[in-house]
Ligand SMILES: [Zn+2]
């Protein structure tokens with residue numbers, strides 16, 4: 001809903017409506033986006049106008065959206081401006097005002113149209129734009145067209161969850177699931193695939209394309225609709241008849257490699273896989289499957305979880321019965337890397353502990369930063385001792401969850417740790433991480449990590465490669481040496497579940513696991529909401545073929561503490 005109001009504000013600004021009105025919608029969108037409760041609940045209690053920036057008029061629009069799933073006002077505005085005009089807003093340097101002028105004064109409605117108008121000097125001739133701006137815009141358009149449009153999973157996943165709820169309510173829909181790379185939980189996705197079955201495919205597709213979250217239609221076929229949604233992600237909805245859902249979902253989950261290998265296997269059995277079912281080549285009969293489980297069984301395979309379908313040995317393992325079941329979110333018993341207001345976190349020790357308890361965990365380690373370089377509000381030795389006292393006090397007070405003392409100690413550039421050994425020895429869990437001097441060469445960086453792991457107090461290496469998804473490159477490491485050391489020193493390596501990190505990444509997790517390295521899946525939460533990152537980390541562990549026994553924080557507390565003492 002926040003994105004819809006932001007969209008209205010953009011459209012009004014393109015249209016040249018008065019600034020007051022534009023600002024009203026923008027503010028309303030922001031307030032709704034920051035609302036801590038469900039807006040439907042607020043409406044039912046008659047409190048919509050209590051929301052900052054929401055007056056009677058906007059309250060009526062919210063009501064219309066919630067009651068009917070549509071907003072006539074938005075549809076009118078969108079009809080006035082072709083999609084191409086709205087897409088101009090994606091170009092850095094083009095705000096709604098400029099987009100409106102380009103549309104009204106020059107009739108421009110696409111990137112190509114704008115490029116032509118710049119080339120023939122019409123943009124430069126517009127008052128207050130000029131040659132310099134036109135030149136800058138040209139570079140910006142080219143960059144926008146070139147830009148890798150893959151979205152990080154952290155952005156796409158929550159949107160996909162909302163879409164699932166929305167599509168489930170459309171007329172005719174029986175079943176619905178994510179598909180494609182988002183169902184395989186790859187760290188970036190090209191678009192959001194939603195796969196469903198419907199008793200009236202036409203009606204479902206129509207209703208989908210009319211829903212208010214859909215900003216513009218890209219394509220519509222007999223069984224498929226592709227659209228841009230408010231916020232800019234591309235969504236593809238594919239539908240089949242209910243009896244075919246199993247095969248259809250399997251075909252549209254992929255990956256390409258997995259499906260090709262499955263096709264080969266079917267061929268060896270005299271079968272051909274199609275979107276409608278399994279074709280028996282001997283008599284031309286089509287077998288239909290409403291579940292994926294039945295389909296895999298028909299091919300003589302154990303069910304293969306979607307995260308494993310990358311064509312990297314999973315079909316052979318499923319055929320021989322050696323595919324072990326990957327770790328699940330419900331297997332997770334604790335969180336061993338969290339921050340609080342003691343360093344750069346936003347919530348208290350007690351709040352974070354209660355948050356972990358609410359998520360069904362049996363234990364949590366509070367691991368604020370040490371006082372090293374480059375880390376905000378790191379703790380000194382004295383402050384760590386003060387904090388441990390509070391952790392022990394909260395632990396005594398709370399029933400049903402053990403609150404462990406811990407630290408995320410900085411690994412200095414020379415491999416030494418940022419706090420004295422006798423202090424670290426007093427703590428239950430020590431996470432050691434690199435936060436500075438990331439440009440070191442492979443040799444120095446590897447020795448730095450090996451030295452930290454050799455310290456018997458260190459239990460976990462946090463975000464081991466320091467990469468940022470779509471941002472910072474990983475540090476240079478002799479990974480084989482690090483993995484070997486993790487085994488010999490009994491140090492777990494982290495899967496940092498923050499979607500911007502996902503570090504270790506999936507293929508490295510698989511290598512680590514094959515060597516017998518224990519993995520700790522941690523949220524590194526800096527506030528309560530971020531405790532929900534856990535499922536992103538679990539997905540990475542699954543993609544790395546980890547079962548619950550491979551994951552330290554899927555173990556009971558006494559075994560975790562025994563591991564930490566390195567018996
Ligand atoms: Zn860190």
Ligand SMILES: [Zn+2]
Pocket residue numbers: 337339408462524
């Ligand atoms: Zn951290």
